[in-house]
Amino acid sequence: MALKPDPPIQASTAKALNVSQQVDRWRKFIKTDVACIYLSDTNAKSKVQHLSRDQNRRDLTPSTTVPHPKGVMVWMGISANGVTKPWFVQPGARINSEYYIQKILKPFRKDDYCRLYPNGDAVLHQDSAPSYAPRVTQIFLMDQQVQFLRPQQRIPNSPEAAPCDYFLWGHLKNKLNKRRVSTLRGLQKVIRYEVKKLPREMILRALKS
Numbered sequence: 545m546a547l548k549p550d551p552p553i554q555a556s557t558a559k560a561l562n563v564s565q566q567v568d569r570w571r572k573f574i575k576t577d578v579a580c581i582y583l584s585d586t587n588a589k590s591k592v593q594h595l596s597r598d599q600n601r602r603d604l605t606p607s608t609t610v611p612h613p614k615g616v617m618v619w620m621g622i623s624a625n626g627v628t629k630p631w632f633v634q635p636g637a638r639i640n641s642e643y644y645i646q647k648i649l650k651p652f653r654k655d656d657y658c659r660l661y662p663n664g665d666a667v668l669h670q671d672s673a674p675s676y677a678p679r680v681t682q683i684f685l686m687d688q689q690v691q692f693l694r695p696q697q698r699i700p701n702s703p704e705a706a707p708c709d710y711f712l713w714g715h716l717k718n719k720l721n722k723r724r725v726s727t728l729r730g731l732q733k734v735i736r737y738e739v740k741k742l743p744r745e746m747i748l749r750a751l752k753s
Contacts (some may be wrong), residue, residue, distance in 0.1 A: 577708030582615030628656035711750035
């Protein structure tokens with residue numbers, strides 16, 4: 545027998561869908577993702593280099609391969625009102641629903657969500673990581689009055705749905721490839737600096753394209 549949808553989750557879903565059906569729906573979404581960024585992405589060592597629309601191939605520098613690179617795992621979100629802070633995952637941490645709630649969602653709700661959307665009218669569009677789907681994660685978001693899309697509502701492999709993959713990480717790694725960094729703490733510092741410099745106009749172009 546099919547299970548009936550939970551009323552609070554159903555109500556939250558309905559609100560999120562209502563926002564998603566608006567003409568300028570992209571302006572209300574905070575789209576998040578997690579990525580690994582390595583020391584080998586700095587000092588012109590990156591093997592994979594990202595070419596933006598206004599660059600020429602001759603602007604790229606020769607790359608080298610670094611075995612077993614050291615790096616950091618970072619969670620971020622992007623929206624029409626700006627980007628979130630980069631939230632760094634503790635080394636060796638297992639990102640289950642408890643860690644995700646305590647170390648990422650709580651500080652995100654306290655800082656980024658209120659700063660980017662003071663009226664609380666945004667919809668959180670997370671990627672497909674397993675820790676985002678459990679009921680405990682959804683209940684936390686509802687208790688915090690954060691609208692969100694459920695896993696079955698997401699559009700996979702779409703540039704519109706994944707601006708972090710198709711824009712943010714590539715842009716950030718391009719900037720880091722020009723910086724000289726030798727420690728993980730220094731890498732985190734440079735990431736924070738480059739995120740703060742991200743032009744609002746560039747963000748809007750990426751979200752609208």
